[in-house]
Amino acid sequence: xxxxxxxHFLKPLLPDFHSGVTIPLGFFSQHIEGKTNRKxxxxxxxxxxxxxxxxxxxxxxxxxxxxxxTAHDLQIGDIVIFKHEGDMVFHVTPFGPSCCEIQYTHPxxxxxxxxxxxxxxxxxxxxxxxEVTASNLKEDKLYLPEGATTCTALNKQCQEIILVNKEGNSxxxxxxxxxxxxxxxxxxGWRKFCRAxxxxxxxxxxxxxxxxxxxxxxxxxxxxxxE
Numbered sequence: 001x002x003x004x005x006x007x008h009f010l011k012p013l014l015p016d017f018h019s020g021v022t023i024p025l026g027f028f029s030q031h032i033e034g035k036t037n038r039k040x041x042x043x044x045x046x047x048x049x050x051x052x053x054x055x056x057x058x059x060x061x062x063x064x065x066x067x068x069x070t071a072h073d074l075q076i077g078d079i080v081i082f083k084h085e086g087d088m089v090f091h092v093t094p095f096g097p098s099c100c101e102i103q104y105t106h107p108x109x110x111x112x113x114x115x116x117x118x119x120x121x122x123x124x125x126x127x128x129x130x131e132v133t134a135s136n137l138k139e140d141k142l143y144l145p146e147g148a149t150t151c152t153a154l155n156k157q158c159q160e161i162i163l164v165n166k167e168g169n170s171x172x173x174x175x176x177x178x179x180x181x182x183x184x185x186x187x188x189g190w191r192k193f194c195r196a197x198x199x200x201x202x203x204x205x206x207x208x209x210x211x212x213x214x215x216x217x218x219x220x221x222x223x224x225x226x227e
Contacts, residue, residue, distance in 0.1 A: 007031050008083040010164050010210065010218055013076055018069055020062040024169045028059050031084060042089045043068055047104035068092075072104070079220070126151035126209040127222070132199045140191040144184040153211030154184060161186060163193045164220040171196065172216075
């Protein structure tokens with residue numbers, strides 16, 4: 001597994017994803033903009049030894065991206081994690097709609113979704129619904145359900161968690177554990193996340209908590225799927 005401390009971002013694949021994918025603003029500002037003049041990303045995966053060159057136009061990955069997605073049989077509802085290895089090289093890990101890492105059979109790159117117990121890197125082992133309320137907006141605080149204490153992506157030493165919306169944009173917020181209540185909660189950023197996503201009181205989110213138990217976890221809004 002690559003160094004887990006390397007910067008990474010997550011993208012849910014929405015309709016028309018073959019035409020390109022948008023780099024989240026936070027990641028782009030911190031790790032790309034002003035850091036390099038290169039406009040070509042090199043994408044690698046565990047599916048093949050091949051390196052795929054993809055053109056960056058502004059905050060979009062365009063030329064060459066469709067070839068990468070086609071070769072990896074990526075589909076609407078999949079989620080991909082880009083991990084920056086340095087020098088514009090990114091290791092890409094795809095997850096299927098079941099939220100398990102996609103495994104590939106050589107040499108024809110045939111996708112197979114791993115069993116949950118076999119997923120080696122990130123876990124999507126906890127999903128919950130959160131409601132935007134007047135009180136959690138006023139307090140800038142959202143309590144996670146008690147069940148989150150069993151989530152292997154979280155630990156009491158975590159100080160931050162990254163909220164990711166359906167477009168892959170991210171917000172880093174504080175994460176704390178209340179010994180008195182026996183619950184995790186997020187603060188200093190929940191209100192900003194809600195405002196940025198134009199939330200109204202009563203709106204509901206379904207989140208997946210994603211992480212490896214070592215690095216900063218992600219709390220990702222689940223893409224809507226047709227029944």
